[in-house]
Amino acid sequence: MVELSENMNTKKGASTVQTAILVVAVGGLLVAPMFLYPIFLMKLLCFALFACAFNLLLGYTGLLSFGHATFFGGAAYFTAHVMKEWGVTPEIGVLIGVAGAAFLGLVVGFFAIRRQGIYFAMITLALGQMFYFFCLQAAFTHGEDGIQSVPRGHLFGLIDLNDPSNMYYFVLALFVIGIAIIWRFINSPFGMILKSIRENEARAISLGYSVGNYKLGAFVMSAALTGLAGSVKALVFQFATLTDVGWHMSGEVILMTLLGGIGTLIGPMVGAGLVVTLQNYLATSDFPVTIITGIVFMACVLLFRRGIVGEFYASRLGKKLGF
Amino acid sequence: MQALFGQLLIGLINGSFYALLSLGLAVIFGLLRVINFAHGAQYMLGAFVAYLLLQYLGIGYWAALVVAPLVVGLFGAVIERTMLSRLYNLDPLYGLLFTFGLALTIEGTFRYLYGASGQPYAAPPLLAGGTNLGFMFLPNYRGWVVVVSLLACLGTWLLIEKTKLGSYLRAATENPVLVQAFGVNVPLLLTFTYALGAGLAAFAGVLAAPVYQVSPLMGTNLIIVVFAVVVVGGMGSIMGAILTGYMLGIAEGLTKVFYPEASNIVIFVIMAIVLLLRPAGLFGRDA
16 A cells, blocks of 8 residues: 555656646747747757657657658658749648658658568668659759758748747647647557557457558658658758758757667657767867767767666666656 | 679679678678678778788788788777677677767767878789770770689688588577587677678778778768668578679669669669568568
8 A cells, every 4th residue: 555655656757747748848838939040940840850759760660760751851851842833831841841751751651661670670671762862863952952942931921930930839739739639649549559459469459450560650650740840941041951851960960869869759859969069069070070079979888788767767866756 | 785784793793792701701600690780891891901002011912912801900909809799699680789889989980080082093014904805895894803703702601601610600690509518619709700701891992992092981882782682682591792792783783784773772672672572682681
């Protein structure tokens, strides 16, 4: 009985902390543009969403995709193209980007789920590189130049997104929607089955689940949400280039997730925040980011595989709070 | 016709590098269960060591062909001993992520020091010029690359299949605990294997230096193609890795003749088709 009440207390501790973090985060994000450069904040939100969408696959399904830049950069290209050439409104542009990324996810996932583990990573990397070469040569992407000066347009034809604060709240709203979808997804029966596949695939098969379909579902979901992040990024920066589809980008999102904490909801956001801040900080110096990225990668794998948030959860304080 | 043979030769050269690199990957993966993402970086290191030896010490191609693999192999051994060996009991994905970080660090460092553009490296005078074969003109150096890489592949295959050391390696692949119980120093064997793989990559790098330019980025783009080669071949057999490397190199060369736009992606397309028809790979044993 004593044990039980203590257990409930600790659970309460965790949920109190989580609620407090949520309130502070939402409040902070609402007032942040008054203190920080809005473009930087929007970039942060895009990459946080990207990392969370990626974590949906790695953290909750146990699949390491090395080709997520395909969906991020692909969606950026689709949105940029339809906004610039067809002149659609931003919400339609983002929807088309998301749909395109989901379609790409279906194609890549269809091939990649045929193998597991290490092969899965190599296949997604190879298909990602293939998409990179496609973007390099296709006419609509304008090759090395990319799609430049993409108009942000008017949301629903009414709200001018060229205004930085309008744009910021538009991005924030999409970010919150994206995170809410991820949260709902991982706490749904579908998400539970994904976790069981991660823990013991053979057992999930023996229980009668068609593991392949669930994996493909998770892959498409992750690709679509990654596409949301990519589409928004194209609108924020008003261009789409090859950088977004290259393998460096795929590696970056892995780093964000690993650094923050694989399989935690807020870990990837923390990781994305750190990596983007670091990049911004180093952008002015001529010291290459790649070296730091590589060293952080090695340090994460060798020293703290659970990531910053994961290590906190596993620490004495985190355990006391009941995470 | 000239173009066809020319591209076939280029395909054969590329295939040699695919074969050498996928062979090294397969050897490392067989024993360590680690996909060595840094393989491309080690290939680049090999080329750079050759370039630096010539630039600063005046040591030429022939010596570099021996020294560079030793230097890079030693570097690999140090990495394996100090860091990689801590990851063996974990999910193999961590090995991939670690070596990815290593590749980024090496590539970034060389880019910082030498810039992104390539440095020329001349072929040795002995192999300069070319031979007219009647149906095509064969630059001597390229012929040498094809022959010597074929020999290196066969040598590695013989080492693993026919020698005592190779039998230890194969036994340790099957059951490391039992082999250790027989008194074989398995950790040392693992270090040796990683060094061997890294050395092979560096050897390929020195061979590649006069063909392509010596550039910090030469390895990473190549390694992604080699990953596709490995998926096509399956990592089960050494011979499979070698054959697949040459086949895909030639397939790429032929595509350049008949449909140049697709030459960059043809290997990835073949990979996709193989995944549909034979998911374990052409020579693969594990599903």
